[in-house]
Amino acid sequence: MNDTTPPTAWTPDGEIPMTETPALPGEDTLIEAIATVYDPEIPVNIYELGLIYAVEINDDGGVKVEMTLTAPACPSAQELPEQVQNAVLMVPGVTSCHVETVWDPPWDPSRMSEEARLQLNMF
16 A cells, blocks of 8 residues: 555644655754853853854754853853753754763853953953
C-alpha cells in the first residue's frame, strides 16, 4: 500500500496538512532572544556585555551557544546559562538548545559593546 497523503497536524480549527517544515531561526533572531537575559548585578544584557562567544544553528533547528561569565566565581554561574537556554528555546524553529560555559578566552571589559560601555560609564 502506497499512501501519498501528507502528514497532518492538529490545530483548534482541525487538522491541517504539514506541507512545510518549520523555518530555521536566524542568527539575528537568536541574538535578540539572548539579549533579553541580563546579569542581575549589571544593568546590561549579556550579549552587549560580550558574554556570548558563539551561536551555532544546526540543520535540524538545534542551537548551541558558547558563553562565558565575567568571572569564574560569578554568583549567577548557574542561572545565566539556564536563562539563555530558556530564551533560545522560545524562538520559533528551535528544536533544542545546548549552552556551554567556556573560560577561554577569558572575559574582559574590552568585549563589551560601545552601548554597554556608555551605559556603565566605562569610556
